[in-house]
Amino acid sequence: MRLAILGSGFISRFYADSLVAQRRKDIIVSVYSRQEANAKKFAADYNVPHYTTSIKECVEHKEVDAVIVGLSNDMHLEAVLASAAARKHVLCTKPLGRTASEALQMLQAVEKANVVGGYLEDLCYTPKFLKSLAAVKNGSIGEVIWTKSRETHPGPHSDWFWDKEKSGGGAMIDLGCHCVEISRNFIGKNIRPEAVMCWADTRVHPIDAEDNAIGLVRYENGAIGQFEVSWTFRGGMDLRDEVMGTEGTIWANNFLRTGFEMFTTGKGEQYVAEKAETNAGWLFPVGDEVHELGYSHMFTDMFDAIDKKNEPAETFYDGYIVNAILDAAYKSAASKQWEPVQITDWRGKAIAISSKKITSYDDQYYLIKEEVLPSGEKKFIIKHKITGSIERR
Numbered sequence: 001m002r003l004a005i006l007g008s009g010f011i012s013r014f015y016a017d018s019l020v021a022q023r024r025k026d027i028i029v030s031v032y033s034r035q036e037a038n039a040k041k042f043a044a045d046y047n048v049p050h051y052t053t054s055i056k057e058c059v060e061h062k063e064v065d066a067v068i069v070g071l072s073n074d075m076h077l078e079a080v081l082a083s084a085a086a087r088k089h090v091l092c093t094k095p096l097g098r099t100a101s102e103a104l105q106m107l108q109a110v111e112k113a114n115v116v117g118g119y120l121e122d123l124c125y126t127p128k129f130l131k132s133l134a135a136v137k138n139g140s141i142g143e144v145i146w147t148k149s150r151e152t153h154p155g156p157h158s159d160w161f162w163d164k165e166k167s168g169g170g171a172m173i174d175l176g177c178h179c180v181e182i183s184r185n186f187i188g189k190n191i192r193p194e195a196v197m198c199w200a201d202t203r204v205h206p207i208d209a210e211d212n213a214i215g216l217v218r219y220e221n222g223a224i225g226q227f228e229v230s231w232t233f234r235g236g237m238d239l240r241d242e243v244m245g246t247e248g249t250i251w252a253n254n255f256l257r258t259g260f261e262m263f264t265t266g267k268g269e270q271y272v273a274e275k276a277e278t279n280a281g282w283l284f285p286v287g288d289e290v291h292e293l294g295y296s297h298m299f300t301d302m303f304d305a306i307d308k309k310n311e312p313a314e315t316f317y318d319g320y321i322v323n324a325i326l327d328a329a330y331k332s333a334a335s336k337q338w339e340p341v342q343i344t345d346w347r348g349k350a351i352a353i354s355s356k357k358i359t360s361y362d363d364q365y366y367l368i369k370e371e372v373l374p375s376g377e378k379k380f381i382i383k384h385k386i387t388g389s390i391e392r393r
């Protein structure tokens, strides 16, 4: 794949680290940045033959097959529309839009241009996530009842994130977009998200947007996707997911305290990991961040999809649904009510929503629970099928 990158900041460097890593054959042929000095430095660091301060020139470069958008949130729409107009495949970082309305325009633009619109949701490609999702899909944990996804850190690294107009919100749009899509994958993309109840507040930073939020997304089958986000968490970046099903449970810790611990007095000033607050004392480094954060699997899936002319696992449609859920979350944080998720273009395949599975104990009773006590005795909690009385055997 021959690529253009729009942006030369934090995420563009992570993407480039993943793209030029090891023996990858994909190449970056052009990079755009607002400031020439940044474009030039990025080009030198990653061996990119062409750099420019014009988005149009970058995406129209004749050797470019696909464009990667790594710009601030307020620039995604413009960048995607320019890429689609140049009839280039376009892979956009998260969140797709600041609102569902922006995301829908991007979705329509790529579909009209007949190019792939890939949603670069890296946390749906981490090795732990991919294995967890495979377990959920093969039925290992039964029906998913409740999922929980958390991303918290001490706050982002660039000015524009803190400006509500430019970013589209605070911690919720920035981090909640990951959590919502993680839960949506576990619950099932064909299951419609119906409504959101959300608390959000600005507790610490002098900004207009929320720096902490918790939300519940209710799906049509009754499943709940819970998200927890913060820009005021101290101690690094906490990325954890939980899935609770009728036959099992998954707990995945993706970043902090994953079994790699190191102590240093602070000599050497080494880089520890994204959002690590210190490089002295007991530290929790991450072995291969690019891989553990999902970037390698993500680009492999995106490029395979382009080559095979099919869809990647995360598309602009997914980005649009995430934005629609977050729009409802912002409404709920203001109204303090459950707010419906407004989706103008629902494409989930109709599937049978399973009714409650009830196990019989015998002809007369349902089984609620069985347990072996410390004495070795087996206890059954049962419910009479007609009278409803609850008893033990």
Ligand SMILES: NC(=O)c1ccc[n+]([C@@H]2O[C@H](COP(=O)([O-])OP(=O)(O)OC[C@H]3O[C@@H](n4cnc5c(N)ncnc54)[C@H](O)[C@@H]3O)[C@@H](O)[C@H]2O)c1
Binding pocket: 006, 007, 008, 009, 010, 011, 012, 033, 034, 035, 070, 071, 072, 073, 075, 093, 094, 095, 120, 121, 122, 158, 159, 160, 174
């Ligand atoms: N895990 C992830 O997937 C992940 C992580 C971090 C950031 N991101 C996303 O990547 C995007 C960029 O974030 P970042 O962390 O790289 O930020 P950054 O500030 O480090 O880089 C932003 C880039 O956008 C450019 N830019 C900003 N305003 C512009 C404007 N008005 N016109 C033209 N260019 C402009 C900057 O010059 C810079 O090149 C955001 O959408 C963010 O949400 C994703």
